Amino acid sequence: EDQVTQSPEALRLQEGESSSLNCSYTVSGLRGLFWYRQDPGKGPEFLFTLYSAGEEKEKERLKATLTKKESFLHITAPKPEDSATYLCAVQAGSARQLTFGSGTQLTVLP
Amino acid sequence: EAGVAQSPRYKIIEKRQSVAFWCNPISGHATLYWYQQILGQGPKLLIQFQNNGVVDDSQLPKDRFSAERLKGVDSTLKIQPAKLEDSAVYLCASSWGQGVNEKLFFGSGTQLSVL
Numbered sequence: 452e453d454q455v456t457q458s459p460e461a462l463r464l465q466e467g468e469s470s471s472l473n474c475s476y477t478v479s480g481l482r483g484l485f486w487y488r489q490d491p492g493k494g495p496e497f498l499f500t501l502y503s504a505g506e507e508k509e510k511e512r513l514k515a516t517l518t519k520k521e522s523f524l525h526i527t528a529p530k531p532e533d534s535a536t537y538l539c540a541v542q543a544g545s546a547r548q549l550t551f552g553s554g555t556q557l558t559v560l561p
Numbered sequence: 562e563a564g565v566a567q568s569p570r571y572k573i574i575e576k577r578q579s580v581a582f583w584c585n586p587i588s589g590h591a592t593l594y595w596y597q598q599i600l601g602q603g604p605k606l607l608i609q610f611q612n613n614g615v616v617d618d619s620q621l622p623k624d625r626f627s628a629e630r631l632k633g634v635d636s637t638l639k640i641q642p643a644k645l646e647d648s649a650v651y652l653c654a655s656s657w658g659q660g661v662n663e664k665l666f667f668g669s670g671t672q673l674s675v676l
Contacts (some may be wrong), residue, residue: 494667
């Protein structure tokens with residue numbers, strides 16, 4: 452059974468204080484690892500897909516990296532508008548469904 | 562482009578009552594998904610349609626949940642009878658192709674409270 456664990460559960464940062472969110476996974480045959488952002492009262496919004504170890508993707512202040520066991524979402528000089536829950540999900544083997552982690556709730560204080 | 566539309570936004574019912582949710586995906590998207598998100602958890606797939614056929618319903622509690630996708634476009638999810646543990650946000654999502662390594666577009670969800 453595919454498992455996805457995200458840490459920490461919650462993170463509070465001062466504006467400009469860089470940090471990283473972790474997503475560790477246990478799957479058979481990773482096909483893709485996804486990062487989504489979810490704002491309160493909204494559905495998740497797609498950020499990145501990573502396919503193989505060593506891959507990196509960037510978007511504004513966010514950079515996602517992937518190893519064989521985990522992925523990191525690095526947030527550089529965050530702003531209050533980056534406050535949201537960040538969800539990690541995997542697609543593996545022959546399954547078409549995504550298995551989501553429980554998310555990291557990020558709060559960036561001005 | 563218009564996003565995934567869901568209604569209602571909120572629903573409060575008593576246990577053992579029935580409830581239905583509606584979803585209109587992005588035009589042209591072949592695959593439609595219903596997810597259940599319990600407070601503090603990530604979304605869990607309930608059912609996945611490709612066009613109007615079911616691809617995966619392995620986690621759908623079929624004794625009380627049912628879903629259909631009419632003419633490969635709109636979809637409804639029904640719960641009958643509801644239990645307290647069904648309190649959650651029900652998210653609809655859609656994607657262009659078969660759902661393999663694709664990004665999903667989510668609606669804002671229906672928040673269900675079962676009293």
